[in-house]
Amino acid sequence: MQRIGVFVCWCGTNIAATVDVKAVAEAARKEPGVVFATDYQYMCSEAGQKLIRDAIAEHKLTGVVICSCSPRMHEATFRKTVEAAGLNPYMLEVANIREQCSWIHKDRTEATEKAVVLARTAIAKVSLNVPLTAGESPVTKRALVIGGGIAGIQSALDIADAGYEVDIVEKQPTIGGKMTQIDKTFPTLDCAACILTPKMVDAAQHEKITIYSYSEVTEVTGFVGAFKARIKRKARFVDETKCTGCGECTSKCPSKKNKNEFNLGLDNRTAIYIPFAQAVPKVAVIDAESCIKKKTGKCGLCQKICGAGAIDYEQKDEYIEREYGAIVVATGYNPIDLAKYDEYAYSQSPDVVTSLELERLMNAAGPTKGTLLRPSDGTHPHTIVFIQCVGSRCDDARGKPYCSKICCMYTAKHAMLIREKYPDTEVHVFYIDVRTPGKNFDEFYRRAVEQYGVDYIKGMVGKVVPHDGKLLVQGSDLIANEQVRIEADMVVLAAAIEPDKSARSIATMLTASIDTNDFFTEAHPKLRPVESPTAGVFLSGVCQGPKDIPETVAQASACAAKVIGLLAKDKLKGNPCVAHVNEEMCNGCSTCEKVCPYGAITYQDKEFRVPGPKRTEIRRVASVNEAVCQGCGACTVACMSGAMDIKGFANKQIFAEVDAICR
């Protein structure tokens, strides 16, 4: 028989105001097996923990029930407490009488009654607990970073600087991500390329970093400390080890009319191309869909011209497999597709552009060499209208419910840069709210208004109509309470940002969770903001939520710190609540193997003693790899002979809980 101690926490007034804690302790004392029950103001405090440790020693407790906040909050804390007193940490159960009782019920009698039932349920469970020992597994001292934008690069550099190997897997032919396309950064107006490209080079030259560009992670198995990833290296038809990046091939390629993704389709590129001058790795890539040689078999000009002999039309996709201890998700974002926002005439006029397209139009390395020209006729625009929140803070199905966070600031930046370079250009900004929290952000926005004379109009635009080479913008000014009509030369849309399309499939691959908008969910929104709830998976950058460059870099470094903390360990303690086979009962039917999502179950022939003259027989029985099993319990229900159970959530424990609730 167990000797159980029950500790009821007041949590200040959080619990004690609605639950009669003394009555709960009193009721617990009457339960079978309970030898001690008490209450205290803050069980999690040092004094509270000491009370628990002392009671364990004094009353020779074998099981402990803590009635307090959610086990998701302090189970780990109390496990350490009982362990310090010499008990097995798994001889503890937490009754959640705060989140699931005192905070949701107002009636004191009702809440107390419920707390008594919850306490007795935990007592019923703990009386069937058995000591568990977590297995240990080794840590592979190598990290995988998925995504080579500024977030991925920063995380990789920080991890590599601590002395661990890092692989960056980037699906584009070059690392750098969205930041490479940006012209200048707010609020300092320094050039994005000037601060990013040195970091890209650092990453490429770092002895601990390997960059797999034009590659994708296709499969991840394993668990924290021992992930196995399969990486697809897409055929670029150019030998990366031979190409010198001279660019000779790109100047001679006859297939010239292909949409240039880097400039967002504002100009064309050749079929063999280097995305931009500072690309890392600076290696050409052949776009098989537009390559004449790949399509017709005739041409081969680039191969003839290449002095390094790097062109290989027969190159195939390659797969590599690597082991990692930790995985960083840095998959970033994209602006939303504006096809559904036809009122802004985005698909009707080339002079209606997104803000990212405007970045390219203003960039010295862009299609116009930095001169702001209308895409339609190449003339200088004299009136430009910016429309904010296109798809952000939107309550219908076309857009996103959240604020994209960066648009207010980059629009102020664009408006300011245009007014500075072309003082004769009128700039109007339609906004719902201007949101500029951040260091030097509001000062920056006020400079745009006060110093550069940008016309901010509070209100929404109803319609943009292309007419006679101009764009008629019809909107409302909510402050003046009047309709506004502006004849503009260009309209710039601040499109909402959304997680990259790959987020969902990567989340599934990693069994990490994402929210309804496909942003990765953090383990705790306040206290564990860079970890995913899946152990060993960390979050860096916009994949977790909209953020600007400084925030992304800060999060990337925070993420790296967490990864380094993990990789610095030689061994990891696993979760001991895993499946367990009763070999005497197992009939080797293979049902459990089929439902196991981790492949943790295998079969072994074992010798069993049997009555009768044979004495022993060989039977095929299931065997669980405890390092691989995650303890979901699918097998326990599938098992027809009842041989499978989960430690810590055993059948008889759950039956006991159900019985205690229904008593």
Added chain:
Amino acid sequence: MQIKIDENGNFKPTIVAFCCNWCSYAGADLAGTSRLSYPANVKIVRVPCSCRVNPLFILRAFQRGADGVILCGCHPGDCHYTTGNYYTRRRMTLLFNMLDYLGIERDRTRVEWVSAAEGAKMARVMNEFVARICELGENKRLEDLRCKKSLEE
């Protein structure tokens, strides 16, 4: 033994809720943190995954006098263990069909997908479920009074 009729003569059902550790239990915690109330009749049993819930647990609850059993898990596609809730969905479809066949009201059992972010949904689902069980009244069909007797002795 629980008293199922309060002093005003209102029926107080016993409800067992199984919640998976990763989504629904966290969703219930969020309902608490957001102070969204639902009836105190609901008592939550934490399980690692909704697929840990053996149909026998549900039958056991009815046998011991529960008036309603609700099972909550992550949304399909969002299971922490990738596929657990798909098993739940299939198993519960079979179990609920069987209970229906046995003459147990279909509404006494329910499966809901509640994510860790859906505290409001958790509270709404629980309020609706309890209201429905109150309409249905006591579970007399599956309750095994011998269990109560042995306890009282």
